[in-house]
Amino acid sequence: MSDFAHADEIEELVAQPEGRNLDFELDVPELPDAARLIAGLANSGGGKIVLGAEGQGKVSGLADPAHAEAVFGEAANLVAPALDLKVEPATVNGVHLGVVTVPQGSGLVLGVQGPLADRGEKGEVRVLSRTRISQALRASFADERPNSALIEAVVDLISEFNDEISGLNEQVVSFRGEAKRARSWRGQLSGWIVSAVLGAILGGVITVIAG
DSSP: OOOOOOOHHHHHHHHSBBTTEEEEEEEOOOHHHHHHHHHHHHHHOOOOETTTTEEEEOOOOOOOOOHHHHHHHHTSSSEEEEOEEEOOOOETTTTTEEEEEEEESSSOOOETEEEEEEEEOOOEEEEEEEHHHHHHHHHHTTOOOOOOOHHHHHHHHHHHHHHHHHHHHHHHHHHHHHHHHHHHHHHHHHHHHHHHHHHHHHHHHHHHHHH
């Protein structure tokens, strides 16, 4: 784990806002989140993750740079194809940070333990659109070397959609039942209100007559 080469470069990095090719994390993320982050950056042309900073000049520091190297080293193997990351310590005004350099992916990088992702202009990690997945799948077959990881991920994605559709169908059935019961109760309630009003009127009339 070598020191980040250029002090002025890290200062320039932490002065920027988070974006498509730059991510800031206050601490070392959990392993699945780290895998999603590097897949998103790799699918967006590569970039850097600065650990222990918020961006726009705000730094808090990183307690254990060795832990960062271990987590991102393992996370690099949780995407397909695996990525060759560089994890380096850095220092800004005496505060220790970590910088993870993520290369651009060769084709579509798949987060094995998370959604297929890329990044938006403001740095948000997004689930890839069906169009993007379809394009990548066609490109995989175009060179006559089908990417088995990609195919498996697409199959998993379709299965997830099917599960979601089944779940939504069950919710629709449940909502219909609740709506039907609500209509029934509303009808009964209306009847009770009418009866109560008529009873009150009738009671008042009888009281007047009796008086």
